[in-house]
Amino acid sequence: MQNFNSDVEAVDALAQSYKNLKSEIGKVIVGQDEVVKAVIISLFSNGHSLLVGVPGLAKTLLVSTIAEVLDLEFKRIQFTPDLMPSDITGSEILDEDRHFRFNKGPLFANIVLADEINRTPPKTQAALLEAMQERSVTVSGVRHPLSMPFFVLATQNPIEQEGTYPLPEAQLDRFMFNIPLDYPSYEEEIRVVKGTTTIQNYELKHVLTDMDILGFQQLIRKIPIADNVLEYAVSLATKTRPGTDRATQMVNDYISWGAGPRASQYLVLGAKCHAAIQGKYSPDIEDVQAIAKYVLRHRIVRNYKAEAEGINEEKVIESLF
Known part of the structure; x- marks a missing residue:
């Protein structure tokens, strides 16, 4: 990374890099501005993201485009019911000299797309989540560190739930952001169809290197935050816990389980990064609110009353503002 x-x-350089990233990604990805912004924020904050959307919304294309623009090594793993932990971590193989040699799996990349993470059994999910948490994998008792930066983007299809293994809350908590993808607008879809049904070759420029990203991840942590903004972030997370003295009436009525302390940490980191990419030197309350839904959405569990009355997580989170 260059010396500042x-x-x-x-x-200032981070804000400019973000603009350059967006314009390069925009050559391939039509619309989805908020999704691109959230993915980049989680990457600069050294967190992982879960993309939730129906098939055909360019989730895989988005991730591979980001990897190319960032000049990072990218691997895609299609999760299936018969996928074993060694299929993603790698395994020991006996070479021609009769020595065991570690053969690296697809987790040894900078950006890993875990496609349809809820289609694989808990054993393989756990292997991925260990890598996400520890930034390393353990095979035959030997620890192998992963290349840095290391960033997992997992996708989940919200429609079909037959034959899936939903991620438990403790594992969902490892993801910094839960990012929903929606259908494109009518005008955007016309642009997508025009662009994908003709011959078009995009020349993508590399905007940042792996060392730049590691430098910016350190920078985000150094950004100062005012006490009132930090307290606001922590109070947002504590308000989601039903039965506690800070819980709101809506939380007590509709939520059975609230967000843990990791939510507070990610709210602060995400707000710092949200401020930085817009050229601000310290986050304010608006920055916390801008990323709060991504952080809290998968960390609160609705009760039966909420489901019966059609109260979704977004409504509950908005009530906390």
């Missing part, structure tokens, strides 16, 4: 004279200069 001050952190202020580094934040």
